[in-house]
Amino acid sequence: MAPTGVHITKDDVGSCTNPLKFLDQDYQELHQNCLTKNTKYIDEFFSPDNSSIGKGLLSDKDMAKVTWKRPSELVTDPNFIVDGASKFDYAQGSTLGNCWFLASIGALTSQMDIMNKVVPAEQSFSKVYTGIFHFRFWRFGKWFDVVVDDKLPTIDGKLIFVHSKTSNEFWPALLEKAYAKVCGSYADLESGFISEALMDFTGGTHMHIDLKQAPATLWNTMECAFKSKTLMGCCSPQGETPENTVLRNGIIEGHSYTVTGVFQVTSEGNSVRLVRLLNPWGQGEWKGAWSDKSPMWKTVSAEDRKKCLSVDDNGEFWMSMEDFTKIFQDMDICCLCPDFMDESSECHWTSTYIIGQWNAGTTAGGSRSYTETFWTNPRFRVRIEKLDKDCARGQCPENILVSLMQNRESRHRKKLPNFFIGFYVYDIPPGASTFRLTHKYLTHKSDGFLTHILYFINT
Template sequence: MPPPHVNKIPRIEVKTGTLDVPLKFLDQDYQELKKSCIIKKERYVDDKFPSDSSSIDPKKKLKLDLEKIKWLSPSKIVSDPQLIVKEVSRFDYSQGCYLGNCWFLASVGALTFQDDIMDQVMPADQSFGQDYAGIFHFRFWRFGKWIDVVIDDKLPTINGKLIFVRSTTSNEFWPALLEKAYAKVCGSYADMHSGVVSEALLDFTGGIHLRFEPAKTSVDLWSLMNRASKAKALMACGSFQGKTSENTVLPNGIVQGHAYTVTGVSKVTCKEKQVRLVRVLNPWAKGEWTGDWSDKSPLWNDVSEKEQSKCCSLANDGEFWMSMEDFTTNFRQTDICCLSPDFLDSSSECSWTSTCYNDSWVAGTTAGGCLNNKDSFWTNPQFRVRIEALDKECAGQCPENILVSLMQNHEKRNRSEVSNYAIAFSVFAVNER
């Protein structure tokens, strides 16, 4: 007798690594872990990022007395802990004195301007309120995939005070918890010491990164930054390295070898002349530029009251204005990270499309070196890209209508142990036959 007929339901393949279905970092499922804690009426304890020295400084590179550190839940630090007080702001935090992660916090400052991106990184389904189980989760984009990172609520303190990023409002904890989640991804807090802004900007957005050297670029950088700001891009900048040591404060207030957030661009009229300004934020939450257009600059006296009220602030909060000329002189690089590079074109009608390719260099087979190695150069991974003709709306725009970005995927868990290899790409024109 033949078997009964069975209707087979087609299998729908769920694409993981997206914002809707992120990969579970270290195989930890936030919803399942939280549900289990609520049922058991207990607080979550993260065994994958334990509350001990291995999560802070496993190789003892930081100048910290690890014996003095106590991991405390926010409720043990203050009586009324909140994840967010009022709303997320760039003025909510200041960098801790033990960890050189200004590159990360400068990126956080840029992140606070974009509510939709902030909601992606810090999902809204969590608080210290009802059904609190001491568990949080954050999402980062890592090398083409979104990951969901679970942490418990214990934070490293000395004498009851946070030792890394600190909130300007004592009972607000989103900055410290976000920093902890990123430290977990990096391997430890110490693994966050020293870095480049573009790394965190990409991890927050999964977007496209552009870097400009203000003193060397041929483009009108202020106009480009102005369009990027309107397009809700994240922007940051880095000062020139000093000859002696990092974090040397110059007489004009700029910190050498330091990452800053670009928080705005604007124009003001001074003595009937238009002045192009850039607003910059120091993640220390103090220490400002003291030259022209700084908080106490007399140049503001020659600006209308309306423009003064819009721009000028006397608060010692680490944020300041400076002219584009002074910005060019004092900052070595400007980083812009966006979900789409549409702002590169002056027409709002232009839109870009993107494609991602994955490949690798393998010694002896596909690692052909640079153009100096003519015999083996051809063995490098190759990709052919067709550039379509520009739409009528975009006609007359910049001819450089292709943007290529190369990212190196890390294999090791601890960020400080990763080898950053010298890699590059070459672009060639291929004539159609």
């Protein structure tokens, strides 16, 4: 059976340097039009009104108080970016539970090459200002340029959602507005997975790791990832209630954090592997071993202490790798290319996008439990070429990373239900160039079966 789907190759259209225009809006054209007419831009596709906030996020009483204001109406000297973009620039709003998105921003600011792709830096409130800004996001195989006006929702003169700790800096609020536009509304940003935004910021390869079944090589993987252009985040387990309960150890239940670094220190003659995390609230930290005020820091060299330790309540903290895997539930690594997974600098991975679909009644065959229909699922053949000597040295020639994502039929992120989707990996016998994946081969309990990956995707 031939594979059901289309192979996508990377061409110039839809690339980061030549992105598609989201909702057919051309930033340069709209900007020039405002200059010609000497007017301030107002976005017709994401109007500064209640429809852009969305339903269920604010009470009727608060919604009636909302006023959309441009930054120049809030401060006398608005700036897009002040002294460079930083993971400490912003704090989460009190009414929107989008820590998954803001934790991704924390990761984004650690890789300025990627940051400059998502947040074009030439934007300003002074030079040829017309009230229009734009950002770039990767969406299911293509990059899009997203235009917004700079009218922001406020109550009593204060921003409702994300805000900068520097009162006259507005890139975080405008970036959040652009992403809310892509997702449908601010309300559509409520609750999510950090992997969603990490993918939309990079268009790269995604790895999801269950920390309760973490491989022994995880810290090494994280160390290599940290040294490359890679974004990382994690999530704590959800408690018995949907509220973000702060535990006695300082960790927040059901909350997303940015992984901002890894470091190895020597404490009393023993090597200790540490992980650094950032709370997107901008405050509130871990209180256990290796926290800011932990006596463990007195056991390391003054050099390491100076390099790592900060006692500011800025939301960033260290903890041991053991505590990290014990306390947190899962983590996500998103990279432009998974080259970091191989020790050899000669290794360069290649990637391919394949688009397919499940059709009810024909190709939606279910899991291996459904032996009569499972074999009808869409399937794709992958050939792994032999590695050259430099790359293969110390590596596994069969190294492959498969990542599955689901496109949304609706622009509004929260309007579709959750689905279980996944994939199975099989080994085709050597030399079987015309081998057919038969019903018997796919459903037999031992033949060829390698692994099964199941995702719970919020669509």
